[in-house]
Amino acid sequence: MSSAERSILHVDMDAFYASVEQRDNPDLRGKPLVVGGGSNRGVVAAASYEARDFGIRSAMPMAEAKRRCDHLVQVKPRMSHYKEASKSIFAIFHEFTPLVEGLSLDEAFLDVTASVKLFGSPATIATMIKQRVLEDTHLTTSVGVAQNKLVAKIASDLDKPDGLTIVMPDSYRERLDPLPARVIPGIGRETLKRLQRINVVTVRDLRTAEDRDLEPIFGRFTQKTRDRASGLDDRPVIPNREEKSISAEETYDRDLSKPADMERELLRLSERTAARLRKAALGASTVQVKIRRADFTTYTRQRSLKPPSNGTDQIYEAARELLAGWLSSNPGAKIRLLGVGGSKLAPAAQADLFENDGMRDGHSAIDDTVDEIRQKFGPLSVGRAKTLDR
Numbered sequence: 001m002s003s004a005e006r007s008i009l010h011v012d013m014d015a016f017y018a019s020v021e022q023r024d025n026p027d028l029r030g031k032p033l034v035v036g037g038g039s040n041r042g043v044v045a046a047a048s049y050e051a052r053d054f055g056i057r058s059a060m061p062m063a064e065a066k067r068r069c070d071h072l073v074q075v076k077p078r079m080s081h082y083k084e085a086s087k088s089i090f091a092i093f094h095e096f097t098p099l100v101e102g103l104s105l106d107e108a109f110l111d112v113t114a115s116v117k118l119f120g121s122p123a124t125i126a127t128m129i130k131q132r133v134l135e136d137t138h139l140t141t142s143v144g145v146a147q148n149k150l151v152a153k154i155a156s157d158l159d160k161p162d163g164l165t166i167v168m169p170d171s172y173r174e175r176l177d178p179l180p181a182r183v184i185p186g187i188g189r190e191t192l193k194r195l196q197r198i199n200v201v202t203v204r205d206l207r208t209a210e211d212r213d214l215e216p217i218f219g220r221f222t223q224k225t226r227d228r229a230s231g232l233d234d235r236p237v238i239p240n241r242e243e244k245s246i247s248a249e250e251t252y253d254r255d256l257s258k259p260a261d262m263e264r265e266l267l268r269l270s271e272r273t274a275a276r277l278r279k280a281a282l283g284a285s286t287v288q289v290k291i292r293r294a295d296f297t298t299y300t301r302q303r304s305l306k307p308p309s310n311g312t313d314q315i316y317e318a319a320r321e322l323l324a325g326w327l328s329s330n331p332g333a334k335i336r337l338l339g340v341g342g343s344k345l346a347p348a349a350q351a352d353l354f355e356n357d358g359m360r361d362g363h364s365a366i367d368d369t370v371d372e373i374r375q376k377f378g379p380l381s382v383g384r385a386k387t388l389d390r
């Protein structure tokens with residue numbers, strides 16, 4: 001059985017929409033806040049932890065939320081900002097494993113079984129991901145670490161916010177038994193009512209109930225339900241889709257105003273994007289630069305790359321030209337976010353056709369060395385000298 005043991009993370013952003021609002025507007029920090037539609041008829045899409053102290057939850061009618069807290073702050077959703085943060089977060093997930101199954105903008109399963117060799121234990125990977133997400137997006141996450149999706153998802157919820165909870169088989173009973181039966185997937189409100197009628201309230205009750213009591217409720221899913229209540233789950237992590245582009249971006253605490261600082265950041269981002277392309281054995285035919293000004297206006301510039309490449313230098317050169325072009329028409333701009341991406345991806349073998357000057361797959365020996373060191377010591381272990389003077 002141990003050869004089939006898997007390491008699964010469930011990563012879940014804390015009060016995601018509300019946290020993005022509090023991050024972007026300091027006036028909202030520490031306040032009970034809900035994100036949701038404009039009228040009283042709307043429902044709460046997300047509630048800050050301060051609002052949750054008043055018993056306010058997502059999906060609650062807005063009028064009810066306001067009744068519970070008279071100084072509740074209501075903010076209209078800004079989906080484009082949440083999507084933006086989500087992209088950054090998923091880009092980080094993909095640095096640790098290609099097996100990322102997104103459940104929503106702010107939640108994903110990661111199968112890191114094969115990543116352990118490169119980065120360390122699943123708990124270490126979870127810690128690195130939490131740290132990277134915090135650095136890049138200034139948002140906190142809660143991570144559950146387990147051997148399957150079911151337990152990982154339950155675990156991520158046990159110590160929110162900013163949690164990291166590991167639940168291994170030897171503690172299934174201790175950790176799962178006391179929880180309400182609704183934590184088991186597939187148990188909705190109607191089923192809960194029926195379970196209550198047979199005195200099944202907790203996971204333990206569900207695990208130990210008689211078949212003759214469960215069968216009228218779960219039918220042919222009775223055994224499966226009991227397995228779930230015992231922490232058993234063999235569903236694989238299914239990556240959502242092939243990547244159409246690979247990118248890295250960062251939002252800065254302080255706006256960048258010096259071109260030299262922008263270039264240094266651009267190199268760091270190019271390095272990350274290029275390393276991910278190399279890991280995926282892909283070359284980019286197009287390089288994009290994303291630039292967000294301090295006033296939130298966002299620009300993208302792109303150019304093609306011939307031959308397609310996954311070399312840090314090639315991608316950085318293209319990105320630098322794009323930034324220089326943009327700066328010439330936006331002199332003195334202050335920049336809040338920078339991103340570098342590669343798209344129109346081709347298998348790296350195709351880039352090989354253009355091999356020359358000691359380049360392999362359109363990248364150089366130094367790229368291989370950097371990749372090797374990062375594989376041994378983690379993604380933060382090495383950068384080029386120019387990127388280190390932060």
Ligand SMILES: [Mg+2]
Nearest residue numbers: 012013014106
């Ligand atoms: Mg969440």
